[in-house]
Amino acid sequence: MARTQGSHSDITGPRIRSAALRLFARHGYAAVSMRQIAKEVGVQAGALYNYTPDKQSLLFRLMREHMQDLLQAYAALNSSSDPQEALRGFVGFHIRFHLERPDEVFIAYMELRNLTPENFAEIEDLRRSYENAVEKILRDGQRSGRFAIADTKIATLAVIAMLNGVMTWYRAGGRLSLDEVEQAYWDMVRRAVTA
Amino acid sequence: MARTQGSHSDITGPRIRSAALRLFARHGYAAVSMRQIAKEVGVQAGALYNYTPDKQSLLFRLMREHMQDLLQAYAALNSSSDPQEALRGFVGFHIRFHLERPDEVFIAYMELRNLTPENFAEIEDLRRSYENAVEKILRDGQRSGRFAIADTKIATLAVIAMLNGVMTWYRAGGRLSLDEVEQAYWDMVRRAVTA
DNA sequence: CTTCTATCTGAACATTTGTTCAGATACGGT
């Protein structure tokens, strides 16, 4: 049992982050000890410090990589030039991306207050980038007369908040398929912003 | 400095809960120690146990009282029999009630995982009551043909999630007045559910 | 003024916390 020592382990790093991710999501950053993480990996607590300078960095790295993945994946989605189509694309993307990463999303929204000020600022920048990309769609639609939105900033946050809500209840294999969920949310988003 | 002992203190209890509320909201339940709460009140840690059997009960009481206040306040709002008016009333109520209690709301949504299973179940029941009241409005409107909603359960959660989003960014004295915010959200909610 | 009691202090407790480090170990290269 446990890992033998001396063994080359390019896999220990990922396993540590994976265990930390699940435990942080489940019990919260402050409630999880380094020893719990180590136990999950099958290693002593001291060994974790070959892979992270401290506990805070472990959390920060998880959050930053998640936000970077999100931005990169969204950038890779070639968005339509038609605002309505672009918004539809965003809704589908956002729902699916987030449902595939429940733990990362949970942490990214719940553990912001456990970041040091500098780390917090960096994560906030990334999130604002994402919001700005969404707001651009709404502004384009507003300018073209396709959308009728009182305040695009509010609408951006409202749409994202509404979509994020799906994470609190959706379970694969439940009453509704992913396509049905996506359709239901898209119907509401579309009507909420359309003239 | 500090409180003198022996003084009658019907005010110590409320002050403890008030300090716990603010600290839990700011740093999270697990990250706040009983000594920090005591210090905020100006008392030694041991004195807290005259007012709560343990830390868990302190959190639970804050959450339960908040949910009960929410349900009671909503019940006191005499709702219109017209679904659209009822929904409008709910939107205004929900936004204002929640913006008046940022700390309570934060805790009620973030600290669920730090409740014991029994306590969690009780809070969940209260929240479901609230959701059911909202869903009733949507079903009434659906039945009368006023609303066009694919799934009233999803729509309920979507509307609440969207409105809750206001808490993450609204600050009194900011760019928009409370009335403007309420109007903007009501516009979106109305269009999202209206036929 | 004396007595009573609710309230608070201050110390103690066993555990757990994040982190460090000297030494043990086992793999890759020679």
Added chain:
DNA sequence: ACCGTATCTGAACAAATGTTCAGATAGAAG
């Protein structure tokens, strides 16, 4: 077969944790 080094163990550290409790204290009641 041996060495070098990346990796892990196991013990140690001071500090902090939730909780308990005997005793001090001050206001209320008589």
